[in-house]
Amino acid sequence: MATHLARSEAPPTAKLIAAAQPQLAGANHSSDIAESAAKPEQHVARSKRLARWTLGFVVVGMAVASCWHYAPVIKTALTTISTDDAYVNGHVTLVAPRVSGQVAKVMVDDNYRVRKGDVLVRLDRVPYEVAAKIRRAAVGVAEANLTEANAGARAAVGQLRAARYRLDNAIQEVDGRIAQLAAIVATLHSREADLQLARNNLRRGERLVPTGAISEEQFERYQQATQVAEARAEEALQAIYAQRVSLGLPAKTEDQKALATTPDGLDQSFSAVRESLAELVESAAQLGYHPSSLQLTPRQVIEEFNRQDPEGNLDHIYATLVANAPGVEQAKAQLEKARRDLDQAELDLSYCDVVSEIDGVVTSRNVNPGTNVQAGQSLMAVRSVHEVWIDANFKETQLADMRIGQRVTFDVDMYGGRRQFEGRVSGFTMGTGQTLALLPPENATGNFVKIVQRLPVRIELVDYYPDVAPLFVGLSVTPHVHYREPAAGPNAGNFLQAAGKSSTIEGGTEL
Numbered sequence: 163m164a165t166h167l168a169r170s171e172a173p174p175t176a177k178l179i180a181a182a183q184p185q186l187a188g189a190n191h192s193s194d195i196a197e198s199a200a201k202p203e204q205h206v207a208r209s210k211r212l213a214r215w216t217l218g219f220v221v222v223g224m225a226v227a228s229c230w231h232y233a234p235v236i237k238t239a240l241t242t243i244s245t246d247d248a249y250v251n252g253h254v255t256l257v258a259p260r261v262s263g264q265v266a267k268v269m270v271d272d273n274y275r276v277r278k279g280d281v282l283v284r285l286d287r288v289p290y291e292v293a294a295k296i297r298r299a300a301v302g303v304a305e306a307n308l309t310e311a312n313a314g315a316r317a318a319v320g321q322l323r324a325a326r327y328r329l330d331n332a333i334q335e336v337d338g339r340i341a342q343l344a345a346i347v348a349t350l351h352s353r354e355a356d357l358q359l360a361r362n363n364l365r366r367g368e369r370l371v372p373t374g375a376i377s378e379e380q381f382e383r384y385q386q387a388t389q390v391a392e393a394r395a396e397e398a399l400q401a402i403y404a405q406r407v408s409l410g411l412p413a414k415t416e417d418q419k420a421l422a423t424t425p426d427g428l429d430q431s432f433s434a435v436r437e438s439l440a441e442l443v444e445s446a447a448q449l450g451y452h453p454s455s456l457q458l459t460p461r462q463v464i465e466e467f468n469r470q471d472p473e474g475n476l477d478h479i480y481a482t483l484v485a486n487a488p489g490v491e492q493a494k495a496q497l498e499k500a501r502r503d504l505d506q507a508e509l510d511l512s513y514c515d516v517v518s519e520i521d522g523v524v525t526s527r528n529v530n531p532g533t534n535v536q537a538g539q540s541l542m543a544v545r546s547v548h549e550v551w552i553d554a555n556f557k558e559t560q561l562a563d564m565r566i567g568q569r570v571t572f573d574v575d576m577y578g579g580r581r582q583f584e585g586r587v588s589g590f591t592m593g594t595g596q597t598l599a600l601l602p603p604e605n606a607t608g609n610f611v612k613i614v615q616r617l618p619v620r621i622e623l624v625d626y627y628p629d630v631a632p633l634f635v636g637l638s639v640t641p642h643v644h645y646r647e648p649a650a651g652p653n654a655g656n657f658l659q660a661a662g663k664s665s666t667i668e669g670g671t672e673l
Contacts (some may be wrong), residue, residue, distance in 0.1 A: 169569040242642035243564060247616060248554035250570070250637045253546040255520050257282055258515040258538050260673035263289065265533045274524045278542060283516040283529060285540055297504040304497035311493035315484040318448040322480075325442040327514045332438040336409070336429040343405040347422035357391035364388045392578060426517055430459040439463060449483040450491075466659050522546045547628045551620035552585060554593060566590075566656050567649030570621050572641035574633060581631055584624040586651055588641060589659055591618040 263285035270282050367384040370376045402421050403413035415421055439460045453463045468474040522544040529541040568584040594615040620642055649655045
């Protein structure tokens, strides 16, 4: 209706134009048809050209992007040896107490990071403190026993000195008796001379009495003087016999002239001297000294004793004997034993604090306060954070170009492609995984089927910072060994490490 009203209300000029439009449209109809027939063909051609150019740009861009993305992968595949059968491995230290006891306190729990020397578990210290006090008292007793032994050794030195003086006295006494024997023999000779004079006077008197030259009284005096001289000579002779017997010699000799003769070395072989020598040896034995032979004479024993000191200083000799006396040595040994027992008791006391031996993380805790534990019982484990490596099981067909010291790059599934780690080949296991199994196969049964074997290869990490990107034991790894690059480091280029070239370092072995 509105349209109709609009049309009815249109001005005459508009009506004329409207009436003329059909005529104008008919006049231009032929030209429009020609133009409309040419435009679609041009549009289709342009669209095709544009599509071809667009497709070409897309293909080239995808090719460039693919090359850019896959070039490192292709290069790595062509210049490295890799395997997906690899994982992170590391040292684990089992924590066990060195002494038995009851657990007083557990200081850590699973996943706690600890340093070397940190206390992990504390045992009850009271029993070991009591044991240490007992051992300390035993040390005091041993020290007192040593003092007593030293005093006893000094007393033995005094006895040895006294025995030495008694030996000297016995020798001097024998020498005196020998000298006294010689004096008595001289007296005998004098009295024998007096007797001979008396007998000569008596014989002259016997000749003169009948002539009256001498009186009977004078003759009797001669007789009495002869008897006295005989008695005195006999007295001297008996004294000689007695002196010889006291010296251990026969009383009489075949030759009266040999009465004063004594054997050589009588002062060394006399019984009293030998008895004194025995006392000396007994006293010296208490100090741990004995002569080289029991057949030595006293003089030889003394000379040998004095040769213990180059200068013959008796004070030095006695001091050495006291220090090395058996009783003193025994007391010293007992004191040393008591001190070592005390050291052991104090060591056991220190073992009540069970500490970590390495830096790492606590795992597998299985102890609680109040638990009675035995020495060597596993309480927990500490896995090292720093001492980790890669165990890669390469096929035997991949090992021909691999050597120790070759650079290794590897990805860890945990980090995806966001982080790449560096390492180096450090060694080859001396046997494939199959031969190192708990039950290795028996290939001599006749049903052998050849299977490509895998050999564990150890890869040590380079520039590894666990605080930045830690590697956990058991994580899957994809290592790439750059076998075309020259090997570097210890034992570079070898299959086996050099014998005797490893050096132990704290917490492990540097190859």
